[in-house]
Every structure is written in structure tokens, then in C-alpha cells.
Amino acid sequence: QKEVEQDPGPLSVPEGAIVSLNCTYSNSAFQYFMWYRQYSRKGPELLMYTYSSGNKEDGRFTAQVDKSSKYISLFIRDSQPSDSATYLCAMETGANSKLTFGKGITLSVRP
């Protein structure tokens, strides 16, 4: 079993849809949770960074962490074609330590 599992894709939605992206993990030592966005042939760009259970909102993006269920989610409201990219969940046991990533899911938002 992999330490981090991410829902497989690809995912295609119409513009304006609400998107839900999910990851589960098995390592209870993970304390910090991130979502990165990666455009084709580019490096990952940090979208959200959280370290406690609950919700964190930033504009159209909401990150949700449930440590008891070992489950994290990223919600995108009013999705835009510019949101089309690969989304990676990542976790670490301590600040600035090794990041463990999910496989990534490719999202396509149709105009």
C-alpha cells in the first residue's frame, strides 16, 4: 500500500463547476498537508498549506483535512479553464522535511 493515494483521473468538468479532489494516507506521522498545481512541463506551484484538521479557504479554493480518517480534499468553486492542470497532494511529517506526493490528477475545465 502506498503512503499516499490520490483519486485517479483524468477529470473533465464544465466551466463554473465545483471540483472535488481527494487523497487518503496511511502514515499517522504526517502533520502538514499541501496541494500543489502543476501546469504541463512546469514545476509544482503551492496552492494550499495546512497543518490541522478542518477547513482552510483561499479565494475559490478550500482545503479540508480530516486526520482521524486520514483524508484530505481540495475543493475548487466556479472552476475556470485556467484551472486546467495537474493537482498533486503532498504531505510531510515535519516542516521542511521530505514531501510524499500522491500520483496527481489531471483536471480539464471545458469553456
Next chain:
Amino acid sequence: DAGVTQSPTHLIKTRGQQVTLRCSPKSGHDTVSWYQQALGQGPQFIFQYYEEEERQRGNFPDRFSGHQFPNYSSELNVNALLLGDSALYLCATGGGGGIQYFGAGTRLSVL
């Protein structure tokens, strides 16, 4: 404020050759991590440098080695290249805030 910079952007090598990739950290960052991202996969942790020492290492063979300089920049060296080493190599740097930022990556093609 310059972000994380990596060079070169693209390299083509043949099997058995050696390659050196370079990373300059974001201003104020003293920790440098290297990741390998195969096509369609999430990044995999290679190793991390802090205070010019290798602090953590992932499941990669000794053909992968690195160095960190006093100015916190870093190099990744790969010897005896294999076809399977073809990937996007990413550098991530972090500082006191605990958040790691990625460079755009170096795309290595081994023929």
C-alpha cells in the same frame, strides 16, 4: 525576489554518461531538496541538504549524489545514466516558514 531557479532547463544524454543539475534557492531559504518526477507520476524524494550536509535520503541508488554550497545553492549529480533516469528533476527549497517552493525543473532525456 527571485524564486527557485534551476539549470539547465533541458538536457539530452546517452546511457552511461554523467550529468550535473543545479539549483539556486529562493532568497532566505537554506534547505534544498531534490525530486524525480517520471511522466504521469508524482515527484519522488531523492535527498535533502541542509548546512551543506545530506540530511535525508529517499530510495535512490548511490549513482545519485549531491552537494550544497555555502551560499545554499545545490547540485544533483547522476552517474552511469540509465534510460529509466529520464524524468523531470525538481528542486524544492525551504526556510524558517516551513513551506517548500519548487523550481521549474530540469527535463533529462537519456537516449
